[in-house]
Amino acid sequence: MFGLFVSRRLFFRYRDLAPQLVPLDYTNNPDVRLPYQLIGSMPELKDNPFRQRIAEVFSEDGEGNMSLNDFLDMFSVLSEMAPRDIKAYYAFKIYDFNNDDFICKSDLEKTLNKLTRNELSEDEVRMVCEKVLDEADLDNDGRLSLDDFQHMILRAPEFLRYNHSLYENHTVELCIGCLCFAF
């Protein structure tokens, strides 16, 4: 998966977040978790509206506190080289705010409000939610299942070609060199 060198770099990246907490020696597998506050303050995540969700999804305890393995997990999925299916799978999890394995209306509303920083009025949000459900909900149960989601997202133009945005005016220097999560 990752060569050792990458794991090492990621490990140091992880350790740099809290040098006092993370031991250098992992042979005895210490049970160390970094709190969400530290994870969320990484430059790769700190401007992301979904950072908390990302941390929650990838952490074992579901509260954003990450062990080294969760950390590696997260980066392997966020990596540019991760395949699309896996990205879609985790994207679904991220957008599924209430963990019920469906993206329902409240999840959509949350997503929208996070995306637009509450700039849209309630009517607009409701309308967009309706439209999204209308478009993507194939089995008409009023919420998006993983299948619906994948069916929709794998056709997205952003997903088809790795679209590196024009907004990126300074390259974020990353440990793996990539956080291209082209959801």
Add this chain to the structure above:
Amino acid sequence: MSRDNLIISDNDTDVQVDFPAEDQTSQEDNAHENKRRRKADGKERKKRAIKTGRASSIEDTEEHTQKHNRKRNGSKNHKHDKEKDQAKKYQNNKEEEGEIKRKAAKSKKNLKNEQTKKKEQDSEKSGTKKRSKEKKRKDSAEKDTKEKEKAKKKKKVIETSSEPESSEEENEEEEEEEDVVRPETLTPEELEKLKEAVEDRKKLIQGLRGKPWPMKKKLVTLKESQMFVEKYEGALGKGKGRKFYAYKVMMTKKWLKFKRDFENFKTACIPWEMKIKEIESHFGSSVASYFLFLRWMYGINMILFGLTFGLVMVPEALMGHPYGSLPRKTVPRPEEGSAMDFAVLWDFGGYAQYSVLFYGYYNNQRAIGWLKYRLPLSYFLVGVGTVAYSYMVVIRTMARNANEGGIGDDNSFNFSWKTFTSWDYLIGNPETADNKFASITTSFKEAILEEQESRKDDNIHLTRFLRVLANFLVLCCLAGSGYLIYFVVRRSQKFTLDGLENHSWWERNEVNMVMSLLGMFCPMLFDVISSLENYHPRVALQWQLGRIFALFLGNLYTFIIALMDEINVKREEEKIVRYNITMWEASLYNGTLSENSTAPPITVHPADVPRGPCWETMVGQEFVRLIISDTMTTYITLLIGDFFRAVLVRFLNYCWCWDLEAGFPSYSEFDVSGNVLGLIFNQGMIWMGAFYAPCLPALNVLRLHVSMYLQCWAVMCCNVPQERVFKASGSNNFYMAMLLVILFLSTLPAIYTIVSIPPSFDCGPFSGKNRMFDVIQETLESDFPAWFGKVFSYASNPGLVLPFILLMVLAIYYLQSTSKSYKQANMELKKKLQTQNEENKKKNKKAALKAAMDLEEARKAATQAAQLQAKHKPPSQQYENIEWDHEQRRYHRRDVRHQPTRGSRPPHHQEATGHLPGAPAQPRMHRSSNVPKH
């Protein structure tokens, strides 16, 4: 063993173990044990110890993960038990851990095909397995426990990695155990098999990334496979498996990073991309479309500037006669005093007039400098080339845009994509993030507007009537202003003939004043009228643009008329000057000749030589002045209308009686239509005047450059976004079409002057010729072989040219009609596809709806039955009322109908339904149970 029990108790929720898999594992178990035992002595202990240490750490966390998964999968009550479990785990030996984990992994795998029957068999199975385990433990008592653990992991890896492969791999494993210790002794077939196994492992390694497993599992699998590959590849003589793999991964990453950096670099190379994106994110695509157009225009002007600068101005400045050597290159004596004054230079008189900036400075010498550069020819060709290039670019861009529009994008998931894919996970900068938030909001607003517009259907007759009325009003306006312009122009021509001195200031500046007043008020009027029409804002913008364009054509018309008048005046003047000059020359020579015929000819300083008015330079000057004043007006209105207004509104708001920001003056919106038209007409002026003033493209480049920065700044700091942000079509083909019209209109007068008016006799590269295009003929005659001229003259014979033109027209017609039919076919296909999609969706939905209803009914029936069963004892018939009874009967009937489907229902439902036909249920109970069960 307490934990085993625990796991089994888990089974009733989700753990199911397949038979075949179980067999496999036990087989594998044995095999691995054998293998390990055999190899244990030969291997160095140290290496192994390290590896197992790492592996064990891995194992622990994996357990967490799986527990977590289990937790999510359902039974939350087990959480507590599991914690206890975890606590115990460290006391027990690791072997059992491995077993539990294996089961857990399986349980996950088999979640879907739940089958109730398996339950007992499962417990049986685990019992036998335990027995076999114990046996094994006895066997391998002398080995250290780490060794065993390793073996188990390997086994687990194989079974979890990929089901179809696993059996194959297993075989391989067994073979290896016997033979591979010494690879040289292998038979060819075995070698082949081994190679295959290695390939499989490699495939596994590559495919690993695509599996949504937790990192723990991946790492274990990976390590296992890599070890395998490394070992056997090494044995097969290929070697360095992992290193090579690591290297490959590294290179791929480097390559990806390089590609991304390159993309970023390319983006950084597009001028103003960031600025425009920023504006787009705050003001929407319609405002951004103006800036894109401005940038495109800038590019065109850069090329025009390059042409004129490189092929005309620089050669003349470097290789032509220097300033002061010829009359046409010298400031005349009477003007010398004021030639350096700023006022004169600002008006492009004085030294500016007698420089490479204008037509009159160029000499008519056929070839200049040591390069023998044909300057007049080049001047002519550059003039023609500028126009030709502009045509080509505009038309090509239009064609490309039309193409893009024709393909269209798949809009079936418009909102979903916007919701789920619009955040860019590469953003790592707060400002960029702000922009992205703004742009996402804007794009949502645009999409919502589109949606609302498509839903809107008003009274069609009323709208139609209002639209006709609006167009009628606009036509009246246009006709009125056209007549006004015509009237004023005629009047001013009369004044000019009379002489301007004996008229008042108003009468002298009437035309300009009328033009600017019309330009100010008519657009506002159009704006008011267009609110009648109730168009989509994008369409409304196009109408507005078209109307103002028609109005501005009047502007253009007056300008051309005035210019033509002036040219005629100058030519009259020229005739007189020419006569005077011959007289002057004659007198000069007569005077000297009569005294002494052998004396050297008198040299007259070039500044003293009398010269003609040179109408070409005059035209060039007019254009340059126009451009300058236009630029100034634009900038000043920008400063006053936008900036000062914004400042006032912002700071006076603290001490004003009403809310300035929300109320009357408020901040200004960006006027897309006015700015686009300003740009287009400005460009038209450039095309018209570039032949007579080669400096015009340079000036325009400067102007566009400045206005790019100035307007970007002004938009961001003093304007507010429009109320209805709408999505402009990305292609701007409407702007292009207007530009094309302007290009055509502005080349007409230029071509007319070039073709039909003889050039001035004493200035410019074509002086002394009858017409400007004679330079071509001259070149053909003197620089090309004779036959070429002959061929050319034949080719330019009308008898050949006319059929050729006819042929071209036919070709155009043919291409046009084919493209039209293609487009139609395309549209039809698209429509078909869309309807099919919709049909599919509908069908799906119908099926889903039906399934859901069935399920619902079955559920209801089931819950009801469950209730019945639970509340069998209290019959309580006294509550019975008709309604409930009715409902009961209905459920009953439905349940009977769905009897067959019940087979697949969960067990408690199944047994519950059996009681349904019993006594009628209690009404209250029924109601309460309807809600929570699912």
